[in-house]
Amino acid sequence: MALDDRSYEEVRTKAELAKKASKQVARLSAKERNNILLAQADALLAATDKILEANRLDVARAKEKGATSAFVDRLSLSEQRVRDMATGLVQVADLPDPLGVALRKWRLPNGLDIAQIRVPLGVVAVIYEGRPNVTVDVTGLCIKSGNAAVLRGSSDAIESNKALVDVLTEAGEAAGCPHGAIQLIHSVSRESARHLMRMTGLVDVLIPRGGAGLISTVVENSTVPVIETGIGNCHIYVDAMADLAKASKIVLNAKLQRPGVCNAVETLLVHSSVAEQFLPTICASLREAGVELRGCPRTRALVEGVAEATDEDWQTEYLDLILAIRVVDSLDEAIEHIERYGSHHSDAIVTQDYDAARRFADEVDSAAVYVNASTRFTDGFEWGFGAEIGISTQKLHARGPMALPELTTGKYVVLGDGQVRG
Amino acid sequence: MALDDRSYEEVRTKAELAKKASKQVARLSAKERNNILLAQADALLAATDKILEANRLDVARAKEKGATSAFVDRLSLSEQRVRDMATGLVQVADLPDPLGVALRKWRLPNGLDIAQIRVPLGVVAVIYEGRPNVTVDVTGLCIKSGNAAVLRGSSDAIESNKALVDVLTEAGEAAGCPHGAIQLIHSVSRESARHLMRMTGLVDVLIPRGGAGLISTVVENSTVPVIETGIGNCHIYVDAMADLAKASKIVLNAKLQRPGVCNAVETLLVHSSVAEQFLPTICASLREAGVELRGCPRTRALVEGVAEATDEDWQTEYLDLILAIRVVDSLDEAIEHIERYGSHHSDAIVTQDYDAARRFADEVDSAAVYVNASTRFTDGFEWGFGAEIGISTQKLHARGPMALPELTTGKYVVLGDGQVRG
Numbered sequence: 001m002a003l004d005d006r007s008y009e010e011v012r013t014k015a016e017l018a019k020k021a022s023k024q025v026a027r028l029s030a031k032e033r034n035n036i037l038l039a040q041a042d043a044l045l046a047a048t049d050k051i052l053e054a055n056r057l058d059v060a061r062a063k064e065k066g067a068t069s070a071f072v073d074r075l076s077l078s079e080q081r082v083r084d085m086a087t088g089l090v091q092v093a094d095l096p097d098p099l100g101v102a103l104r105k106w107r108l109p110n111g112l113d114i115a116q117i118r119v120p121l122g123v124v125a126v127i128y129e130g131r132p133n134v135t136v137d138v139t140g141l142c143i144k145s146g147n148a149a150v151l152r153g154s155s156d157a158i159e160s161n162k163a164l165v166d167v168l169t170e171a172g173e174a175a176g177c178p179h180g181a182i183q184l185i186h187s188v189s190r191e192s193a194r195h196l197m198r199m200t201g202l203v204d205v206l207i208p209r210g211g212a213g214l215i216s217t218v219v220e221n222s223t224v225p226v227i228e229t230g231i232g233n234c235h236i237y238v239d240a241m242a243d244l245a246k247a248s249k250i251v252l253n254a255k256l257q258r259p260g261v262c263n264a265v266e267t268l269l270v271h272s273s274v275a276e277q278f279l280p281t282i283c284a285s286l287r288e289a290g291v292e293l294r295g296c297p298r299t300r301a302l303v304e305g306v307a308e309a310t311d312e313d314w315q316t317e318y319l320d321l322i323l324a325i326r327v328v329d330s331l332d333e334a335i336e337h338i339e340r341y342g343s344h345h346s347d348a349i350v351t352q353d354y355d356a357a358r359r360f361a362d363e364v365d366s367a368a369v370y371v372n373a374s375t376r377f378t379d380g381f382e383w384g385f386g387a388e389i390g391i392s393t394q395k396l397h398a399r400g401p402m403a404l405p406e407l408t409t410g411k412y413v414v415l416g417d418g419q420v421r422g
Numbered sequence: 423m424a425l426d427d428r429s430y431e432e433v434r435t436k437a438e439l440a441k442k443a444s445k446q447v448a449r450l451s452a453k454e455r456n457n458i459l460l461a462q463a464d465a466l467l468a469a470t471d472k473i474l475e476a477n478r479l480d481v482a483r484a485k486e487k488g489a490t491s492a493f494v495d496r497l498s499l500s501e502q503r504v505r506d507m508a509t510g511l512v513q514v515a516d517l518p519d520p521l522g523v524a525l526r527k528w529r530l531p532n533g534l535d536i537a538q539i540r541v542p543l544g545v546v547a548v549i550y551e552g553r554p555n556v557t558v559d560v561t562g563l564c565i566k567s568g569n570a571a572v573l574r575g576s577s578d579a580i581e582s583n584k585a586l587v588d589v590l591t592e593a594g595e596a597a598g599c600p601h602g603a604i605q606l607i608h609s610v611s612r613e614s615a616r617h618l619m620r621m622t623g624l625v626d627v628l629i630p631r632g633g634a635g636l637i638s639t640v641v642e643n644s645t646v647p648v649i650e651t652g653i654g655n656c657h658i659y660v661d662a663m664a665d666l667a668k669a670s671k672i673v674l675n676a677k678l679q680r681p682g683v684c685n686a687v688e689t690l691l692v693h694s695s696v697a698e699q700f701l702p703t704i705c706a707s708l709r710e711a712g713v714e715l716r717g718c719p720r721t722r723a724l725v726e727g728v729a730e731a732t733d734e735d736w737q738t739e740y741l742d743l744i745l746a747i748r749v750v751d752s753l754d755e756a757i758e759h760i761e762r763y764g765s766h767h768s769d770a771i772v773t774q775d776y777d778a779a780r781r782f783a784d785e786v787d788s789a790a791v792y793v794n795a796s797t798r799f800t801d802g803f804e805w806g807f808g809a810e811i812g813i814s815t816q817k818l819h820a821r822g823p824m825a826l827p828e829l830t831t832g833k834y835v836v837l838g839d840g841q842v843r844g
Contacts, residue, residue: 023761027784106806112795114805121817122787200641204817219622219645225818226647246840253842339445361835362449365544373534373838382843383536384528395543395626395831396647397819409817413783416795418668420675421804 007187011195014183015123015150015202021180022122022148028176030097036177037093037140041086043171044136047163048082054163055132062130062156070260075130075157085136092140095386098404099146110419116410120146122204124407126389127152127193127218129210132160139168139182141389145407148181150203152196155188162186197222209390212317227398227406229390232262232345233317234375237334237360239351240271244278246372247350251282253374254348256289260319262391263346263378267314267324269334272298275327279303283325291321298327314341331356335363342366345393346375367393367400429609433617436605437545437572437624443602444544444570450598452519458599459515459562463508465593466558469585470504476585477554484552484578492682497552497579507558514562517808520826521568532841538832542568544626546829548811549574549615549640551632554582561590561604563811567829570603572625574618577610584608619644627819631812634739649820649828651812654684654767655739656797659756659782661773662693666700668794669772673704675796676770678711682741684813685768685800689736689746691756694720697749701725705747713743720749736763753778757785764788767815768797789815789822 025033044051055077062072098118105115124147128134135151142149153161165184173179185192197206200223207227208218218226236254238247254265270278275298283293283303293299294309306325313324314337328334338347348370349360357371368378378401380388385403392398398406447455466473477499484494520540527537546569550556557573564571575583587606595601607614619628622645629649630640640648658676660669676687692700697720705715705725715721716731728747735746736759750756760769770792771782779793790800800823802810807825814820820828 023785023787108804108806112799116822119787223641225816227818243840249840249842257843357837361837363445365445365541366833368834368836370836371838373836373841374843376843377534377836377841378834382530384530394647396649399832400538400834410821411788412790412800412822414790414792414795414799415779415783416793418665418671419795419799420671421679421796421798 007189007192008195010187011185011192011199014185015125015196015199017180018123018148018150018183019202021178022120024178025143025148025181026120026122026146028146028178030099032176033143033146034093036143036172036175037089039171039175040140040168041089041093043167044082044086044089044164047167048079051082051160051163051167052077052079054159057159058157067156071130075132075160077132077160081133085133088137089140092144092387095144095404098408103410111416112419113415115413117413118405118408119411121407121409123148123150123202125150125152125196125199125203125206125224127196127206127208127210127214128154129214130154130156132157132164134209135161135164135184136168138389139165141387141404141407143172143177143181145404147407148183150183150185150196152185152193153188158186158188193217194221197224200224207390227390227392227402228394229392230262231317231343231393232264232391233267233315233341233343234263234265234345235267235269235338235342235347236265236375237269237328237331237338237347237349238271238274238278239331239349239353239356240273241353241356242271242274242350243352243372244274247278248282248285250348250350250372250374252285252289254376255286255291255321255323257374257376259321262317263375264319265323265375266316266318267326267341269326269328269337271334272327272329275299276302279325279327286323289321291323293323293325295325296327299325317343331359335360338364338366343393345391346370346378348373348375367391429611429614430617432609433607433614433621436607437547437618437621439602440545440570440572440605441624443600444542446600447565447570447603448542448544448568450568450600452521454598455565455568456515458565458594458597459511461593461597462562462590463511463515465589466504466508466511466586469589470501473504473582473585473589474499474501476581479581480579489578493552497554497582499554499582503555507555510555510559511562514566514809517566517826520566520830525832533838534841535837537835539835540827540830541833543829543831545570545572545624547572547574547618547621547625547628547646549618549628549630549632549636550576551636552576552578554579554586556631557583557586557606558590560811561587563809563826563829565594565599565603567826569829570605572605572607572618574607574615575610580608580610615639616643619646622646629812649812649814649824650816651814652684653739653765653815654686654813655689655737655763655765656685656687656767657689657691657760657764657769658687658797659691659750659753659760659769659771660693660696660700661753661771661775661778662695663775663778664693664696664772665774665794666696669700670704670707672770672772672794672796674707674711676798677708677713677743677745679796679798681743684739685797686741687745687770687797688738688740689748689763691748691750691759693756694749694751697721698724701747701749708745711743713745715745715747717747718749721747739765753781757782760786760788765815767813768792768800770795770797789813
């Protein structure tokens with residue numbers, strides 16, 4: 001039997017088990033679901049040594065392969081990080097129950113009562129990269145929202161993920177979690193990911209969490225419903241009427257506070273009437289903080305030593321200490337640039353002009369549009385959702401930060417006493 | 423240049439034009455959008471002769487090819503049907519505006535104001551079969567909801583569709599509709615449909631309206647977001663505690679009132695404790711109305727001359743005067759059957775038992791679950807939505823009848839005065 005077939009069997013079997021378990025998870029009460037999360041949090045703390053031991057195997061392998069220190073950092077667990085994962089589960093348990101709410105309810109003239117009730121999606125599958133904490137976060141959010149989870153992590157984190165899922169499963173089942181509700185795919189080949197993308201009828205939604213390559217592979221190959229997440233080629237436009245002190249503070253925050261994440265700014269657009277005043281100062285501050293600058297010809301004429309920005313730069317999510325800069329002659333030109341090159345994630349205008357603020361908010365077609373604030377705020381925790389399973393950059397179902405309600409769907413329940421259609 | 427390439431060019435060009443126009447449609451006021459629909463309604467009436475002339479070409483071609491009378495009926499227009507299409511546009515114009523509403527709005531402790539605003543999806547593409555009225559319905563719903571439309575109808579209706587889109591475009595643009603907002607694909611090959619399924623970044627949602635073959639081709643091949651519609655393998659379960667008079671009325675209505683549509687019943691499940699009393703009578707009534715019956719062995723033992731139902735029967739959406747019948751021993755068995763063979767569209771229980779009603783409503787995983795009412799009610803008009811672009815059988819974004827709100831998405835607008843993330 002080919003490797004391909006073996007991974008198909010594993011994915012198929014686990015997706016079927018998850019589907020079966022999902023019916024039972026959906027029927028647990030909120031209290032039962034919360035108790036599972038609390039038991040899992042305790043078990044993670046109790047199993048810290050076992051988890052760290054497994055994680056050391058992954059980290060050693062990554063180092064042998066010459067992984068970057070940023071990569072190793074994301075992969076590495078510590079006592080503190082295990083505690084953080086456990087705390088995360090407790091926090092999710094404390095959130096309001098998203099299920100059972102009537103989204104709308106009305107009575108027809110013929111006496112039929114119609115209610116649209118919030119219910120779990122069923123089976124939520126996630127394909128993700130080398131961060132073991134995602135394993136725990138996704139499991140907690142899925143169980144809390146009444147779903148079963150199918151986890152396809154990266155080969156780099158496989159030992160850590162196995163150890164975590166063992167602990168979560170054992171403690172969860174002891175606390176009443178239906179058998180099969182948490183499935184980890186052990187074959188971490190490309191094939192297993194592709195099989196998961198085609199489990200139509202078994203996987204209700206597939207959420208890819210990772211880089212542009214993973215997202216586009218999933219969009220290209222999936223037959224199951226997908227929610228695209230995370231690519232953030234974010235812009236800040238400093239308008240002719242900007243408060244330049246605010247602009248400076250916002251640009252520095254959006255580039256420097258955490259450059260490796262999706263809501264960091266990647267391109268700065270500056271109106272030509274303030275470029276001469278704004279660019280030399282902001283560029284000096286950015287360089288001082290270690291940012292490499294790439295600019296259009298007008299930027300390069302104003303600031304010495306800026307490399308030439310190519311069309312590829314405008315399209316790139318650097319996730320690094322690099323910033324592209326372009327001088328534009330109007331709000332229209334700024335909006336056009338964002339619509340052409342952006343990823344519809346988070347984009348900001350800095351302006352004191354009421355009309356410019358309103359037009360930017362209306363016309364920029366992104367999940368989050370900011371006026372006079374840092375793009376870094378696009379985040380389920382910052383916005384008070386209490387959790388986040390990803391940031392959707394698509395328009396169907398969920399757009400922007402996704403938390404518990406985005407892991408549910410509506411179902412119409414219609415109660416009658418013998419009505420038929422005339 | 424191959425035919426394939428020509429249709430690619432057409433689809434690509436029209437999708438790009440629609441995308442460009444969609445930005446302008448989104449900025450029209452509700453009054454402007456309504457005026458376009460009213461002008462289009464008037465123009466349809468004024469162009470009745472031209473439309474009927476074009477339709478005669480389609481109908482003649484269909485008859486030459488030996489199409490069934492049901493097919494020819496769906497394809498045929500008449501003065502009355504043109505009037506109905508115009509009335510439909512006026513009714514949609516009269517519906518409340520779905521745009522601009524804040525779905526939620528809150529202020530963060532740091533002073534940021536966040537609002538989730540309802541905005542258009544952008545470009546809505548629809549692939550559909552030989553009903554010319556869909557051309558008008560979809561155009562009206564798209565313009566009303568601030569979207570541009572890309573229409574890929576069937577070759578059977580191409581002359582009718584061209585005439586309709588000519589009228590809608592000319593009258594629409596004269597009333598202020600942005601140029602390019604209504605795009606009809608003239609190449610009606612399979613290739614043009616496949617190209618449309620892959621216009622990632624240009625098509626914001628693709629809705630297939632048609633039979634099982636079309637839906638599965640779209641799900642299999644699309645890279646753009648899809649909403650699955652319409653396959654309805656619907657069930658009625660007559661419980662041990664059913665009021666059999668109600669059951670009889672509901673079953674006859676759900677099978678006979680309009681057998682060719684997705685919310686008609688296809689399989690009847692009957693609890694064994696009432697089968698002997700219920701089945702002979704209902705089967706006699708169904709047969710009298712011309713219904714062909716296919717049953718499980720226990721059904722066949724109770725009612726003479728019923729053909730044997732195969733596994734394929736349980737899976738089939740007949741859309742015809744055929745009914746599959748199965749005797750089950752419990753509510754669990756009924757739910758299991760529905761979950762295994764159903765299409766998660768509309769399923770009903772007939773019972774006077776409170777617990778059975780509650781369990782059926784909770785555990786059957788369908789877009790609409792009925793207690794003591796006909797499945798035929800699943801319909802945007804019946805439910806008071808005033809319009810319908812299809813009935814979704816998937817769980818993401820929209821589930822059940824889809825009207826104007828389902829053609830929109832949320833967008834977060836965040837207003838600050840210089841906030842940065844700490």
